[in-house]
Amino acid sequence: MLTEPSDQALARGLRRLYQLLCEQVPSESWWTGESRFEIVVGAVLTQNTTWVNVQRALAALRQGDLLNPQSIVDMPRGDLENAIRPCGYYRTKAEYLRSIGHWFLERDAEACLLPCDRLRQELLALRGIGPETADDILLYVYHHPVFIYDAYARRLIAAAGLGDYAHYEAARRALDPAVNAAQFTVAELAQFHGLIVDSGKIARRYGGWEQVYSCLLDGTFGQ
Template sequence: MGGDAWVAEAAALRRLADLDLRTLHTDLLAVHGPQGWWWPAQDRFEMMAGAVLVQNTRWQNVEMSLDRLRAADLLRPSLLRAVPEEDLRALIRPSGFMRAKAAALRALAAWTEEREAEVPGLSDGELRAELLALRGIGPETADVIGLYGYRRPAFIADAYARRLLTARGFAVPRSYEAARRALAPALAEAGLAVADLAELHGLIVEEGKRSQGARPAGGG
């Protein structure tokens, strides 16, 4: 493609700041139906553990790891942070990257015990910063935990979302964090309730699963 043609094509792409998230939600809801709260978990800590374990693997593997943690009665922060790390690695083996994920789970468990009582007083940005400071918690995982664990507004700009928006003619940055920043004006403009944002992520994943096959690995 010649230089002039490339410039013309790039100029034709729409800005993510102009995305109407309410319309996107309505469109996907009409196709896939209600998704509800969507993230599968029995309680908040299990949800957060799942968000760590799904990094770079598929949800089916996470389910096996969570079942093993549940059977060992380790889906409680006080007990998980006290278990020997070698034992924890063995339990979460189905999810892969056992060394890194065991360390991340222990850090998350310690933070939950020490800081969770303070979370209601934290702004959305402060909570995200604290999560990002934890070992093994990247931008996508922090936003997933904020949204599904603590009901803080976020648009999960994961691989499915970036592919969907690219297909709809938007100029989408390749990285999660750059896409999140580009989407911030659209998120503020939409004013969607947390429940709608949680459902929207589920709808985007469902759209991606139907068009591209099984759910891809989670991000960082």
């Protein structure tokens, strides 16, 4: 009878996958911003769109000196919607930004002191903040060691034989113990996420994630 891999075996598999990516995918700074709140805004705006479109919206906000929570809260709704229009769903996202802008003004100082699980629940209670967006904020803004189980990551994890998960929360519940056992640092988890995203951008060219993983194993990825 087949048995599921132990947390330690999964931890070793994740470590190996991270090392393969580090060795074969160009490493760049991932998800930098001129302020912590700019990263929060980017995490909200990137939902259901490309990062190119997010950059356009961020540039428009930056040009108007609006990438701060007070300006987001105070600016007329129509102006905010126009600024973030390149991201799509701009009316809905404008409401999300206003909600998290209020939260950031009121809670950021205390949030910096909260344990990861408690802060995650607080973020998830905000309108427009789902599990992936909450974890983006936890990792890149509050520097908690969380893994981002986005669609790219789940596909690569499946290709590597570390589990097949259709949904974000299913992967998180199953693999968080292994991530903790692997003792990734915050910097490593941020880099891991960036490397997976960069790989995902060209995965289709390779014929899918299974082929990407095969190329990583034989050292030919990116060649």
